Amino acid sequence: MPAVPDPSDRSTDLPPGGPGLPPGGPGLPHTIPDLLAATAARCPERPVLRLDGQVLSFADLEARSARTAHWLAGLGVEPGDRVAVLLPNVPEFAVLYYGILRAGAVVVPMNPLLKTREIEHCLADAGAAVLLAWHAGAEHAVEGARRTGTRLVAVEPAALAATLADQPAGPPRTGRRGAADTAVILYTSGTTGAPKGAELTHRNIVCNVRAGVRVLGLVEGDVIFGGLPLFHSFGQVIGLNCAVSVGACVTLVPRFDPLAALSVIQRDRVSVFLGVPTMYTLMLTHPQRAGYDVSSLRVCLGGGAPMPPEVLRGFEADFGCVVLEGYGLSESSPLACANRSDRERVAGTIGIPIEGVRMRIVDESGAEVPDGTVGEVVIQGHNVMKGYWRRPDTTARTVRDGWLYTGDLGTRDERGDFRIVDRRKDLIIRGGFNVYPREVEDVLYEHPAVAEATVIGVPHPVHGQEVAAAVVLREGASATPEEIRGFVRERVAPYKYPRLVWTVDALPKGPTGKILKREVVVPEGS
Missing domain, CATH: 3.40.50.980 (Rossmann fold)
Structure with a gap:
């Protein structure tokens, strides 16, 4: 049975059309190829893809x-x-x-x-x-x-x-x-078992494109940085398909490198940057950053993982653009929630749901919790996947009464802004107290010598789990594990600071640059 609309929800149905998209009516694209056909008819000679000197109209x-x-x-x-x-x-x-x-x-x-x-x-x-x-x-x-x-x-x-x-x-x-037919099967990362295929329909993706265009304010002629993998939902839907829908160009980068990214931004006058937090960190902290002209950048969208507030504020100040944080997953096509450039933004929040999508924070019974209370993020709307390919039982556990249970922990404040606290599986329980790695990581990023950090839980005979942190130092910087541990200890409750801290040359990352906590190696004897 469809859920009864909640008048208190801070989201709306998706109105027809939008910037760069046809108005509602018979001509409204219903499938992904329709997006391409409509734009090719409107501006056939405009470039859509660039790879160095190779250009495709x-x-x-x-x-x-x-x-x-x-x-x-x-x-x-x-x-x-x-x-x-x-x-x-x-x-x-x-x-x-x-x-x-x-x-x-x-x-x-x-x-x-x-x-x-x-x-x-x-x-x-x-x-x-x-x-x-x-x-x-x-x-x-x-x-x-x-x-x-x-x-x-x-x-x-x-x-x-x-x-x-x-x-x-x-x-x-x-x-x-048709719009309800499956268009794409995206295989998840498999952090909880063998990868599962999320079935996204043409409608899922077309509606997500329309919402993504609005969030970014995309217009014909924009140049989008194409460093996110096209096989991934973020790069594929919010990068490629959004560009195709409005007449923008994606300048492709087969393998992300901070210097290569800065060079492409300067060369192609990139106006829209899409990336995960690691990309922003590496560009912001690169010693040769000042040698590149990045004045063409207008708006950026970060996703894949929470962005440390220090990185967000530093990037906006240094690059002179707006950085929006978004949230979603393959199962939500992917965009579900995002900040808006025309609305007050608070670093660390992911803003409000996109048009046509509702989000709630619920407890273990599925009941909505009061604002400010940590619970599981659930999503309902046109972006929720059709299901997991050939896995009806798994689908039934993940999508209940039309709501997608994300496994992410978050809160909603009185303004309606959502904040992701952490993945439920990443939660550390130390001596009966909940420790959210994201909170500790944000403090670590405030340390002037820290370039990257990740916090994990390791087994402990007394406390059940102990808080541990692996840290990458900025180039040319120095800090001992003891100094870093003391820095965090002064800024968080006693049960939260990492007793175990070690430095590494690099952190393990997935194809989008997202840090893979499950692959972090704890030094022997820790």
Whole structure:
């Protein structure tokens, strides 16, 4: 039964249209390929993708995606089939992505750094008909496809261009899908077991694009930094698809590096930056930062993990732009909540839900808790996934009565702003007291010698868990673990400060640059 709307909710239904998007009515795009077709008709010669000197226009992308659809049909791909894509951030990703969707198939994006057994799992679980894998370093893709009996096609730019040139340029006769059909299956990181495929529909993504455009104020001609992986929901939906919907350009960066990022911002006059906190930290603290002109930046959106307030404030001051914090997950398409540039922002908060989405903070029974009380973040709206692919039991545990239970702990204040405290699984319970790693990490980032930090719980015979911190020092800075521990001890309650502190050269990170707590190695004897 649908939930009864709560008049106290601080969100609204998503109105039709928006900046850079067609108004409501019969012409409103309903599927992801419709977004591309509409913009290609409006501004065909405008660039949509750039990779160094290589530039692809909207007309190019539209034509090549149509040819891709014909090519895939010739390979035997039928509407509803799953087609896996294992590519880095290159223009060919977008060509294949929109071509698969135009063929009526489902895109299964995969991290090109996956190893054989991980590729095998995703291919087998999705029942992929074809795997399109980047030609360089494809040995794991070859073996994964062999084990599952999946047809493998190596993607090499010149060969793909020649293949597509032989295909018809007109729209495919079959393959048209509806808004409720599955468009993409995104495999989660698998922190709680084998990766699960989150099914996102065309409507999920199109509505998220419309909301993302509003949050960022995107307009035709904007240049978006494309350093987030396109196989990931953040880079794919809020980067690529939002750009396609308004006539903006994504300047691609296959592998993030702070100096390369600063160079691209200067060279291409990037106006919109999308990134995870690590990216902001590395650019802000880089010793050569002052040598680059970043005056083109207008607005940035941070996601993937909470951004330390010191980093946010420092970035805004140094780069002269607005930094918005957003929140979401693959299962929410991904954007669910974000700050707004036209609304007072408080560092450390994630603002209010996007249009058409409701969020609540609930206790273990699912009852909403008072403002200021920590509870689980739950989400309801057009962005909630269709479900986990072929996992009805897991879906039923995660989506209850239309509400997506995120597993994240948060609060809501009297203004309606939400704040993420931590992942429920990252919560540290020391001697019966709850310690939220995010709170301790924010203090660590205030230390002038600390560039990056992460806080984890380690087993303790008396307290159950002990608070521990791994720290990366700024280049040229020095501080002992004892000094850092004392710094935090002066600023938090006695049960919160980390008794164990050690320095490392680097912290383990995932494909988006998000710190992976589960891979942090505690020094022996600690």
